[in-house]
Amino acid sequence: MSHFDIQKEDESDDYLLKIKNLKKYFILNNTFLNLFQKKRKIVRAVDDVTFNVKRGEVLVLAGESGSGKTTLARLIMKAIEPDSGRIIFDGRDITKINKKNILHYRSQIHMIHQDPYSSLNPRLKIIDSLLEPLNIHEKKLSKDKKIEACLNTLKEVELEPFEEIAEKYPHMLSGGQRQRVGFARALVLKPKMILADEPVSMLDTHIRFQILSLMDDLRKKHNISFLYITHDLLTSNVIGNNIALMYKGQIVEYGNLSKILKNPLHPYTQALIDAISQFNPDNLKKTKEIKIVDRSTVDTAEGGCIFYNKCIFAMDNCKNPPTFIKRSHDQQVKCFLYENNAIN
Ligand code: SF4
DSSP states (O other), X not given: OOOOXXXXXXXXXSEEEEEEEEEEEEETTOOTGGGGOSOOOEEEEEEEEEEEEETTOEEEEEXXXXXXXXXXXXXXXXXXXXXXXXXXXXXXXXSSOOHXXXXXXXXXXXXXXXXXXXXSOTTSOHHHHHHHHHHHHOTTSOHHHHHHXXXXXXXXXXXXXXXXXXXXXXXXXXXXXXXXXXXXXXXXXOOSEEEEESTTTTSOHHHHHHHHHHHHXXXXXXOOEEEEEESOHHHHHHHOSEEEEEETTEEEEEEEHHHHHHSOOSHHHHHHHHHHOXXXXXXXXXXXXXXXXXXXXXXXXXXXXXXXXXXXXXXXXXXXOOOOEEEETXXXXXXXXXXXXXXX
């Protein structure tokens, strides 16, 4: 196994991952001709995002599609480079690291995708798919030891009979089994963190809850931290400890998951929760009421609140950028509505 050759900034840190003021903007239609246009459209995919993930914690990153969740995950995985900000992993600044350190980093943090079928090579048997990461990161391990590690991991993700499964190809497995293989591929390197990007959204409801329970078991057994990326607040409620709500590239509310689901403060979080209504079974009988307005024709001041055009509570002050307000030790919200009720 390779090692980092970067010094730790802090040895006694409870946090495995710290994201500090991370930014990634994309310029749309960035062609040669458009270079001469004065106004090019900039998409602020990730816009000054800050959060921490503790060891063994599940942080839910929730928001609609297009809110910047997947770009944020790709930045954390070092698939793309940020424009600015820092990524601290296990006490080390990995924002700008060399190829050798990236290789080691990717043995410690692994991403699981929405579609388990597309993330597995259809021409490889399951055992060969599991051997791949070991062949890259554990070159000195004997072949027998690698095979033993793969079979133990299949057992751990409850794919039985594991020796038979190992010899199958991905198309011979169900969607739920393939997603378990995805977790086995991540686990075989004993990572400290898993980024799970909508890992259950393509599965049937009863399989979803089996996979979420598997994630929870793995977290408890190995103290793995998870960043659970989803647009589905119902599944997040099963597994998450904390939640960060993302809208148009920014985190707008952050804190304890059950507290925020019961008492959402940001108008966007409130609208998102109203839209699903299943949290309280009594709500199923009620008409869904999504509290948003369409003020898209109104010209907002550049840099104002990103929810201004849809917010039913918008005020003149909201044309300025709101900052995070701490409402309790475990709930923060980026909204002017709470500026007179902040705690220190
Ligand atoms: Fe609405 Fe203003 Fe709060 Fe933004 S800052 S969410 S516009 S009330």
